[in-house]
Amino acid sequence: MSLFPKITQRLCGLPSPLSIVNASKSLSCGLHTSAWHGAKFSDDQGGRTWFLRNEKVFPPQKPGEEPRPAFVCHMRSNVRGNYKNMWYQACFVRGMTIDEALKQLSFQRKQFCADIKEVLLEAQEKAVKEQGVEFKSNLWIAESFISKGSHIKGMRRHARMRMGEIRYQYNHYYVRLEEGKPPANVYNPKPSGEEMLQEWLERMRNRYVRISF
Amino acid sequence: MLSRTVMGFCKYGNPLYKNLTPNMCVLIPAVVSSNVQQQQIRTTINKHYNPQFRKHRGAKIIKIDLPDLTKEKDDEMSPERMRSKMKEKGLQPPRPWNERNFYISNSGGVFEPYVPPEGDGKLSAVTVKGAKQKLEFVEKKGKSMMAVRKIKSYDDDFTLKDFVQDATEIYKNAHEALMNFRTDKEKLEEFVTEKAYVEMTENAKYKTVSWKFHQSLSPPKVVHARTNSVVSKDNLFAQVTVRFHTQQSLCIYDRFGRKIYGDENLVKDVLEYVVFEKHITEQYGSWRVHHKIIPDWMPASEPIPRTFRKPEPLPDLPDQPEDEDKSSDSSSKPDVAIATA
Numbered sequence A: 001m002s003l004f005p006k007i008t009q010r011l012c013g014l015p016s017p018l019s020i021v022n023a024s025k026s027l028s029c030g031l032h033t034s035a036w037h038g039a040k041f042s043d044d045q046g047g048r049t050w051f052l053r054n055e056k057v058f059p060p061q062k063p064g065e066e067p068r069p070a071f072v073c074h075m076r077s078n079v080r081g082n083y084k085n086m087w088y089q090a091c092f093v094r095g096m097t098i099d100e101a102l103k104q105l106s107f108q109r110k111q112f113c114a115d116i117k118e119v120l121l122e123a124q125e126k127a128v129k130e131q132g133v134e135f136k137s138n139l140w141i142a143e144s145f146i147s148k149g150s151h152i153k154g155m156r157r158h159a160r161m162r163m164g165e166i167r168y169q170y171n172h173y174y175v176r177l178e179e180g181k182p183p184a185n186v187y188n189p190k191p192s193g194e195e196m197l198q199e200w201l202e203r204m205r206n207r208y209v210r211i212s213f
Numbered sequence B: 001m002l003s004r005t006v007m008g009f010c011k012y013g014n015p016l017y018k019n020l021t022p023n024m025c026v027l028i029p030a031v032v033s034s035n036v037q038q039q040q041i042r043t044t045i046n047k048h049y050n051p052q053f054r055k056h057r058g059a060k061i062i063k064i065d066l067p068d069l070t071k072e073k074d075d076e077m078s079p080e081r082m083r084s085k086m087k088e089k090g091l092q093p094p095r096p097w098n099e100r101n102f103y104i105s106n107s108g109g110v111f112e113p114y115v116p117p118e119g120d121g122k123l124s125a126v127t128v129k130g131a132k133q134k135l136e137f138v139e140k141k142g143k144s145m146m147a148v149r150k151i152k153s154y155d156d157d158f159t160l161k162d163f164v165q166d167a168t169e170i171y172k173n174a175h176e177a178l179m180n181f182r183t184d185k186e187k188l189e190e191f192v193t194e195k196a197y198v199e200m201t202e203n204a205k206y207k208t209v210s211w212k213f214h215q216s217l218s219p220p221k222v223v224h225a226r227t228n229s230v231v232s233k234d235n236l237f238a239q240v241t242v243r244f245h246t247q248q249s250l251c252i253y254d255r256f257g258r259k260i261y262g263d264e265n266l267v268k269d270v271l272e273y274v275v276f277e278k279h280i281t282e283q284y285g286s287w288r289v290h291h292k293i294i295p296d297w298m299p300a301s302e303p304i305p306r307t308f309r310k311p312e313p314l315p316d317l318p319d320q321p322e323d324e325d326k327s328s329d330s331s332s333k334p335d336v337a338i339a340t341a
Helices: A003-010 A016-020 A025-029 A048-055 A083-092 A098-106 A111-130 A193-206 B004-008 B051-059 B079-089 B128-154 B160-179 B185-191 B194-201 B321-330
Strands: A071-080 A139-157 A163-179 B208-229 B236-253 B259-262 B268-279 B288-293 B307-309 B336-338
Touching: A048 A071, A071 A111, A071 A139, A083 A111, A083 A139, A083 A163, A098 A111, A098 A139, A111 A139, A111 A163, B128 B208, B128 B236, B160 B185, B160 B194, B160 B208, B160 B236, B160 B268, B160 B288, B185 B194, B185 B288, B194 B288
Parallel strands: none
Antiparallel strands: A071 A163, A139 A163, B208 B236, B236 B259, B236 B268, B268 B288, B307 B336
16 A cells, blocks of 8 residues: 555644644654645545446347346545444445435435435436436445545644544445346345254254264 | 533533533433523533633644545636646646647548439439439549549559459458457457548447348449548548448347347348548558448438437527427326437
């Protein structure tokens, strides 16, 4: 990772807060104190391979085959927020129909939910315009997850010449909409009692008993 | 010092905690108070319990200018905004680079395009129309002969008989190269000019084309030939139009492999007028597919069976009362438009 040069550059800032608390001069001498350049982010937008999925051409299907559902991949890069908190919102819409997700998200009070809603609407428009989806309601959220983007590290003064780290996090949100209705089980279904029994029986029968007939 | 839990449920005005300010009461349950009418309830506790050293605590944190990366992207920024941003950072505007080399490998169009006679037939020479047509034929044939002579002056081995055979091969190879042009782009460039390349691949970019040439129904023949100079008089391009009457089958699949047009097993008779072009003054020039002439009288190709949502009218266009009536009628029915291939 080439994160370290970035971080050292980002430990910049105004010298005034330090002088207020009478921080020792040795703290700022090893740091860059110039203005931070946003240009560093230009090649750190994420989602390069994610958008390549929209360009993949699948092999032709035979006459009897079930038509392959259309899908569209979309993402938003560098959404400000805590990764661990945003993860719940990303999982929340997974496996919902687009209309249900939009409805549910409009009742959530998180900023990131509003962001997800915007991304979903963008993706929906993209699906209709670019991927040949006829009905915009006939979509469901097949994939919805976040990944870490650039995390800027800030600094906080502690007692006895120590310092604490503050992370300003930027994350990428990814979504894939698929044509059709969502499946009954998006995750693996929990096995029923009967199935668990069968599994157990199988396991018992297959076990190896040492020094036996 | 009071513990945080006590603070959480303190009541403003209680003599026990009379040193406290209202700011410090972080959570006040409405049920407890009787004398205070309006209660302020705060559920989130983000504030320090002691506001006295707030400023000093804040000074402990080094402030960083955090960019709002989601809202401001370089390509969406207005020129004015871009200018102010660059000024802020002390950057010079990039020097414009106006030098560009270009290479004319093909002519951008068709010189005096061939107009196929309607129904691909000839009128009787006895009638007035027929006589006119005959005269035109003779006139055009003369020009074509001149052009062929010009081509021969640069290419000694050029004969129409051989050319027709070569043209058929180029035509076939071009279509076969189109089927897998995503993997082998160079091969298609070998058989089609840059103009034709764009026209052929534009709509086939994310589609699978399955094409098969079965047979020629009638021998292909040269119907038209022209030469023209580009930029200087020595720089000559030749264009020859060939009439193909063949049997082909075509099937097109979309990105997801679903059939959208045609049939692989359906053989169709096809009449085409294909323009081939060569940069004759260039030593290494080759004949390539340049254009296809589609006559006005040709029936439109059949629409694709898939349906699409009717696009909404553009907001900038002025409202037309006739259209509004139509749209109100059609609102009861599902809006479906049939797109043509």
